[in-house]
Amino acid sequence: MTDGRVGTQPGEKVRIGTRGSALALAQTRQVADALAKASGLEVELVTITTHGDTATESLSQLGGVGVFTSALRDALVRGDIAVAVHSFKDLPTAEHPDIELGAVPKRADARDALCAHDGLTLETLPEGAKVGTGSPRRIAQLKALRPDVEIVDIRGNIDTRLSRVFGEAGDDRRLDAIVLAAAGLGRLGRSDAVTQHFELGDWPTAPAQGALALEVRRQKDATAFGRALAKGLAAINHATTRASVAAERGVLAGLEAGCAAPLGATAMVDDGLLFVTATVYSVDGTDQLTSSHAASLEGNGQAALLEAAEDASARVTEELLANGAADLASLGGAR
Structure with missing residues (x-):
């Protein structure tokens, strides 16, 4: 008999928690397949409903922090699942006392995309066109480039x-x-609907957009099952993605902006340097502030990458606040 907790009996499946949306299931199946192959363990998906799945408010009204993740984290702490798979951009930046990041797979396309009638782009949309989004950042970016369009708040899959x-x-x-x-769109096989990709240099996206976070309990499982799971997680972790996301989320945390704030951030690793750029927008899109910094990689491996991420993101945060970012948007990082 087993008490229902993961890893209590040899041969038990790795229970992987996920939201029940088509997108969440698609990306979690990809993770599950990779983890099964890397660990040699059987896997099982466990669908969990979060507050964000049932609430009808817009993202800006919900506040965003934890609404898509808390139920998954609760299930992880209880031992109902061994791994929780999140869209990384939905996770709060504050550390959880009982949970740690187990792996960050290689990031997918971090860009935003326009899906429009007749192959239209943002520039060629007719005056007064109705454009749907529930993201305050995207609203600000749209208003900055096309103040004439009508923004329609939308939610749903x-x-x-x-x-x-x-x-x-x-x-x-x-x-x-x-x-x-x-x-x-790519994970659901709907890239055919895209009529324009917005390049990150001109249109930065949410910190950690396109990345997944695999969370596990801090308390280690010393059994053979636990060791195999840890080995599998290490194998699918992508060090560069993990560091880039850490840099972007470092700015988010430093500004105490919340994941629904009008903030875009982009980080990358190239030629021994980690670069991070972040932009804070006024809600109406009429003004913005941008800061860019780079940090040298002092050594090899994940630790060096994360150290550089912390360094660069701290300098970006400091510069944005010094230049008045808190006057553009509601940021808790203003001191």
């Missing part, structure tokens, strides 16, 4: 949102375009 653009022409709820994460 990707197919539901796409139906607002590509559904029946006579539907009075029909939109001219929507903005979505390219990674989600």
Whole structure:
């Protein structure tokens, strides 16, 4: 008999927690397949409903912090699952006392994408076009480039949102375009709906967009099962992605901005340096502040990458606050 907790009996499956949306299930299946191959263990997906899945408020009203992750974390702490898979951008930046980051797989496309009628781009959309998004950052970016468009707040899964653009022409709820994460569209096989990708240099996205976070309990399982799971997690961890995401989220944490704030951040590792750029927008898109810094990699491995990420993100945060970022948006990091 087993008490239902992961790793209590040899041969037990690795129970992997996920939200139940089509996107969450698609990305978790990819993770599960990779983890099974790397660890040699059987896996089982456990679907968990979060507050964000049932709430009807817009993202800005929800606040964003933990609404898509808390239920998964609770299940992990209870031992109902061994691994929780999150869209990394949904995770709070504060550390959890009982949970740690087990792995960060290689990042997918971090860009945003426009899905519009007739192959239209943001520039070629007609004046007054209706563009759907529930993200304060995307709203600010749209208003900055196309102040004439009408922003329509939307929620729902990707197919539901796409139906607002590509559904029946006579539907009075029909939109001219929507903005979505390219990674989600790709994971669901819907990249065909994209009419324009926004390049990160001009249109930075949410910290950690396109990346997944695999969380595990801090208390280690010393059994053969636990060691095999740890080996599998280490094998699918992508060090460069983990450091880049840490740098972006370091800015988010330093500004105490919350994942719904009008903030975009992009980090990359190249030629022995870790670069991070972040932009804070006014809610109406009329103003913005940008800061960019780089840090040298002093050594090899994950620790050196994370140290550089912390260094660069701290300098970006300090410069943004010194230049008045808190006057543009509601940021708790203003001291």
